[in-house]
Amino acid sequence: MSAQTPLAAGDWVEIEAVVLRPEERSPAVPADTKATPLVMRVNGFLQADATVGSEAIVLTRAGRILRGTLRGPAPAYSHTFGEPVAELIRIGPLLRAILASPDESPDPVHHASGGRHGN
Amino acid sequence: MGTDHSFAAVMARKSDIMKTSVGIDYARYATGRIGFDYERMMAEVPYDLEAVRRIQAETCVGSTPLVECRNITRLIRKLAPAGKGARLFIKDEAANPSGSFKDRRAALSVYHAVRMGYPGIAAATSGNYGAGVACQAAKRGLRCIIVQEVFDSTGLQQPEITEKSRACEAAGAEVLRLSVGPELFYQFLRVLEETGFFNASLYTPYSIAGIETLGWEIGRHFLDTEGRAPDAVVVSHAGGGNITGTARGLQKAGCGTTQVIAASVDLRGLHMASDHDFNRKSFTTAHTGFGVPFSTFPDRSDVPRNAARPLRYMDRYVTVTQGEVFFATEMLAQLEGLERGPAGNTSLAAAFVLAQEMDRDQVIVVQETEYTGAGKHPWSQLGLAKCMGIEVRAGDPRDNEPGRRIVIPEHPAQMRVCDIALDDLRRSYLKNVRASSDPAELTSEDYRFLATDIRATEEFVRTELSRLARKEEAHESAAT
Missing domain, CATH: 1.20.890 (cAMP-dependent Protein Kinase, Chain A)
Structure with missing residues (x-):
């Protein structure tokens, strides 16, 4: 969607607002954090047609009216399960091989009674 | 004339905002100059354990399965010295409605908020608790706002927290997603002040009373089925509520002799309020960045008197590495068919090692699991770590270095725990x-x-x- 095309009232959108500018931040935060503004993003239903980058008003899921800069249609959740990790995939076969190996340390109780321990 | 919303002005109104939003006058419990009557504060929660169980049952919270991990126990006994290797059980808290033990805390807070006539409920949390509060609020018809720390200054989101944003929205909550910084609390105070909502703090007496049922269920299970208390219960430790509530519940069940062991992922070296370090942690909870400071200064919480008092209850505190927790997560999935965590598996990684020190006729309990999913999954977390330039490799977990290198053990015999001396924590507490x-x-x-x-x-x-x-x-x- 181009920045010029307005989003329509009622659309599910995301807005952003600066909560604290760098100079307004807590004196206690580390320097790298203090160099940046504290920014807030929230999704809501757009209350009047607005273009991306302009001031917008939304109605949130909790029924509140919030103002901010329109970032665009509310983003999809695109987080994933990630790519397979080789160091993890080898663990299952390794553990099953250990369980299948005969060198189990003896269970004094069950060996004394002549039975295999029943795990 | 409008209200002053500057950082300093809002923080100065903190105790009034808290008094209104929690409904507790904490000054009533003061003793001496700095002390307070903790037990009286807990005793004045207007719901006893039976009432909490009833309230939680109304929304299908609690009574989760306690699973004996027979294959993991066999593996433990392969590695342990002769005669050693306790039976390992895991309390499958992922079976709660929103997928974690946090539903227990949320259930009581939401019930209380409704009963007290609050128009809604809010919580400052980037963890599973947000989904718990949103879920319980949905069930009881209460409006809900969750405030989270989600992304760094480049806009890069921690995928586990993104998953929590999604889960909260899925249950109808408004989610305020913030960049990195402890002033999240400032924003939270503004929300409470503007809305008059109940503060579902993780650290109120209600929140802790909600967890007592977890310890109680574990204790009762072993007393009823085996006629004795479990020997050890291992608790993933962050803010201290989990260990406090679980230990209190065990005591109420008559299991005062059970050893209560806290476990955290060792993230020492990373700064919890740093924009640079935010996406280099690979864990959003159950780590030393919360576990140590909340033990040595519990009242650093968002309420004046934290009902989570970890040093009162922990018999031992151990750490494990990031790589060991990922290993334990894979082990639980591969050997027991339970795909969970990973952060909640911190206590599993520790228990796997501790069980090898214990006798075969003993029992060790991992007291929680949490759901897994996109963003939370180890592949997702390790993918982010690689993207942040962190080396991921197999090797000796002793080479693990938070923020630089995640080392996945090559063999389960390499797993170990590191003890944090409780006297050192006590000294730090007194220094504070x-x-x-x-x-x-x-x-x-x-x-x-x-x-x-x-x-x-x-x-x-x-x-x-x-x-x-x-x-x-x-x-x-x-x-x-």
């Missing part, structure tokens, strides 16, 4: 006391409170505070 109050003004009630709060003798408290004073004097005279 010394920093914020003049010991000359402490009353005998204060000494009694401090001794109880860190589970030490009054003698220990007096000796340590004097030692700190001498150290400071020596420091000052050296400086002049």
Whole structure:
């Protein structure tokens, strides 16, 4: 969607607002954090047609009216399960091989009674 | 004339906002100069354990399966010395409605908020608790706002927290997603002030009372089925509520002898409020970045008196590495068919090692699991780590270095735990006391409170505070 095309009232959108500018931040935060503004993003239903980058008003899921800069249609959740990790995939076969190996340390109780321990 | 919304002005209104939003006048419990009557504060929760169980059952919270991990126990016995290797059980808290034990805390907070007539409920949390509050609020028809720390200054989101944003929205909550910084609390205070909503703090007496049922269920299970208390319960430790509530519940079940062991992922070296470090942690909870400071200064929480008092309840505190927790997560999935965590599996990684020190006729319980999913999954977390330039490799977990290198053990025999000496934590606690109050003004009630709060003798408290004073004097005279 181009920045010029307005989003329509009622659309599910995301807005952003600066909560604290760098100079307004807590004196206690580390320097790298203090160099940046504290920014807030929230999704809501757009209350009047607005273009991306302009001031917008939304109605949130909790029924509140919030103002901010329109970032665009509310983003999809695109987080994933990630790519397979080789160091993890080898663990299952390794553990099953250990369980299948005969060198189990003896269970004094069950060996004394002549039975295999029943795990 | 409008209200002053500057950082300093809002923070100055903190105690009034808290009093209104939690409905507790914490000043009532004060004893001495700095002490307070913790047990009285807990006793005045208007719901006893039976009532909490009933309230939680109404929304299908609790009574989760306690699973005996027979294959993991077999593996433990392959590695343990002869005669050693306790039976390992896991409390499958992922079976709660929103997928974690946090539903227990949320259930009571939401019930109480409705009963007290609050128009809604809000929580400052980037973890599973947000989904728990949103879920319980949905069930009881209460409006809900969750405030989270989600992305760094480049806009890069921690995928586990993104998953929590999604889960909260899925249950109908408004989610305020913030960039990195502890001033999230400032924003949260503004929300409470503007809405008049109930503060579902993780650290109210309601939140802790909600967890007591977890310890109680574990204790009752073993008393009823095996006629004895479990020997050890391992708790993933962050803010301290989990260990406090679980230990109190075990005691209420009649299992006062059970050893209660806290476990955290070792993230020492990473700064919790740093924009740079935010996406380099690979864990959003159950780590030392919360576990240590909340043990040594519990009242750093969002309420004036934290109902989570970890040093009162922990018998031992161990750490494990990031790589070991990922290993344990894979082990639980591969050997027991339970795909969970990973952060909640911190206690599993520790218990796997601790079980090898214990006798075969003993029982060790991992007291929670949490759901897994996109963003939370180890592949997702390790993918982010690689993207942040962190090396991921197989090897000896002792080479693990938070923020630089995640080392996945090559063999389960490489897993180990590191003990954090409780006396060191007690000394740090007293150092924090010394920093914020003049010991000359402490009353005998204060000494009694401090001794109880860190589970030490009054003698220990007096000796340590004097030692700190001498150290400071020596420091000052050296400086002049």
